[in-house]
Amino acid sequence: MPELPEVETLCRQLRTRAAGLKIKFLTVYDAKINGVEVVRGRIIQDIRRSGKTILIDLDDATSLAVHLRMTGRLLWKDNKTISPHTRLRISFETAVIDLVDARRFATVKIVATPQAPPATDLTVHFDEQAFMERQAKRKVNIKVLLMDAKAFSGIGNIYACEILHRARISPTRQAATLSRDEWKKIFREARRILKKAIDKRGTSISDWRDLYNRPGENQHELAVYGREGKACPSCGGPIERMKQGGRGTFHCPLCQK
DNA sequence: AGAACCGCCTGCTTGC
DNA sequence: TGCAAGCAGGCGGTTC
Numbered sequence A: 001m002p003e004l005p006e007v008e009t010l011c012r013q014l015r016t017r018a019a020g021l022k023i024k025f026l027t028v029y030d031a032k033i034n035g036v037e038v039v040r041g042r043i044i045q046d047i048r049r050s051g052k053t054i055l056i057d058l059d060d061a062t063s064l065a066v067h068l069r070m071t072g073r074l075l076w077k078d079n080k081t082i083s084p085h086t087r088l089r090i091s092f093e094t095a096v097i098d099l100v101d102a103r104r105f106a107t108v109k110i111v112a113t114p115q116a117p118p119a120t121d122l123t124v125h126f127d128e129q130a131f132m133e134r135q136a137k138r139k140v141n142i143k144v145l146l147m148d149a150k151a152f153s154g155i156g157n158i159y160a161c162e163i164l165h166r167a168r169i170s171p172t173r174q175a176a177t178l179s180r181d182e183w184k185k186i187f188r189e190a191r192r193i194l195k196k197a198i199d200k201r202g203t204s205i206s207d208w209r210d211l212y213n214r215p216g217e218n219q220h221e222l223a224v225y226g227r228e229g230k231a232c233p234s235c236g237g238p239i240e241r242m243k244q245g246g247r248g249t250f251h252c253p254l255c256q257k
Numbered sequence B: 001a002g003a004a005c006c007g008c009c010t011g012c013t014t015g016c
Numbered sequence C: 001t002g003c004a005a006g007c008a009g010g011c012g013g014t015t016c
Helices: A006-018 A128-134 A143-145 A158-165 A180-199
Strands: A025-028 A045-049 A055-060 A061-069 A073-077 A086-091 A096-100 A107-112 A238-242 A245-249
Touching: A006 A045, A006 A055, A006 A073, A006 A180, A025 A158, A073 A143, A143 A158, A158 A245
Parallel strands: none
Antiparallel strands: A025 A086, A045 A055, A055 A061, A061 A107, A073 A096, A086 A096, A238 A245
């Protein structure tokens, strides 16, 4: 599913392809998506990422805010065939961008163009002092906190599991019990893992594809996610799976304390 | 107020 | 083999 590295990959590809283009028209195929046809005629100024949201900045101080949720894809197409599960099409002079989304969780809306990026993104700008004051003492599991957008933007289930494995911290630890050194380790390993995943154009465990419908390469780098019963790359012990907040957590109980 | 839970969705996997 | 139930999970909304 698209998390920070996948959305960043899409934004970079979209910026190269679509910045400066005029939107000829926009076609909605799913009644769950409302009120976005008014972007007809607008020129795309920039494409940016805010957490897991793709912001397509337009020339009238508004932005199209696209969130892919679970199975959403944005695909650049030079031909005009419609694939199954296409929910939205943005048409340019010679090509289109399709939102394809089998489970229909993705959202598209028009917002006033946001100016300041959130200070919760470890790969862009992270307000560590605000985090330590407002989030670090919470009584939730560190795994749940990593996935909470109020604390960290862009981290979902796959990268939360991978970050905790690299930091050698158990996903069941209550956030408030972590030492300053452990927080530092989490910040450092999170940045390392997210940046590497961007370099690999994301993790294609199941659905993820980039703008050109290509899988990423980061699935070969995973230490724990989706590897239940397999050997931990650090210690050789078996990876275990459990449930936290209704979501699967993969971890190595020998390495992660 | 903070933590836990629910519902939205549908393709895929599992079990009988 | 076929079909139904279960599972996957980001996140806004609701409940505890």
